[in-house]
Amino acid sequence: MAQGGGLRGVFSALAALTVFIAAMALCTLVGVLAWQVFGRYVLNSSPSWTEPVALTLMGVAALFGAAIAVRAESHFAFPTLVENAPGPVRALLKAMGRLIAFVFGLALAGFGGFLIVG
Secondary structure, rough: OOOHHHHHHHHHHHHHHHHHHHHHHHHHHHHHHHHHHHHHOOOOOOOOOOHHHHHHHHHHHHHHHHHHHHOOOOOOOHHHHHOOOOHHHHHHHHHHHHHHHHHHHHHHHHHHHHHOOO
């Protein structure tokens, strides 16, 4: 049981780091986009590096945010339906949601492996 608690702490720390990285990516994205607007409209010379950096930062924020949402079981969820359902139905809906996420993950892993090999 102690090992499970230790892993839970490690995963909680990793989740906190993930939230921090996503938040910093969003803050940096705002700064990069502000510089792009300033460069384009004030300096009349749009910096060429801002667009790829902004795309990368947006991807980091979106994917890390999605990872946190999956961990909290709130990604692609219908909380109003689940929380207002009676106890046994709520348990069934949560189990179905976990099963759908598991099958979707397996499909992504399978197709990803197919793309790597082929």
